[in-house]
Amino acid sequence: MNQMTAIKNHLKKHKKITSMEAFERYGCTRLSAKIFDLRKQGWVIDSIPTEGHTRYGDATIYSTYRFVSEPKKKGGK
Numbered sequence: 001m002n003q004m005t006a007i008k009n010h011l012k013k014h015k016k017i018t019s020m021e022a023f024e025r026y027g028c029t030r031l032s033a034k035i036f037d038l039r040k041q042g043w044v045i046d047s048i049p050t051e052g053h054t055r056y057g058d059a060t061i062y063s064t065y066r067f068v069s070e071p072k073k074k075g076g077k
Contacts, residue, residue: 003028004037011045011067018050018064035065042071 001009006026010017022028035045046066054060 004034007031007034008038011043011065012070016048016064016066018062020062031065032063044068 003022003026007017007022007028010021010025017031019031022031022034028034035047039045044067046068048064048066049061050064052060052062
């Protein structure tokens with residue numbers, strides 16, 4: 001299974017993903033690029049700013065990508 005398929009399956013099952021999850025589970029170092037490609041394919045994915053902390057305790061903000069819907073099937077279905 002390639003990274004794109006793994007990320008699609010993850011979004012469908014878990015409804016959200018972060019860059020850290022994508023890296024740890026699928027070895028994906030550029031989740032934002034995969035999300036960009038999915039959006040071009042018609043997937044609806046929200047970006048939610050999420051507050052957290054770095055490994056050093058500093059405050060940071062990162063994106064949590066939330067699955068909304070897959071592309072509509074051609075032919076109205």
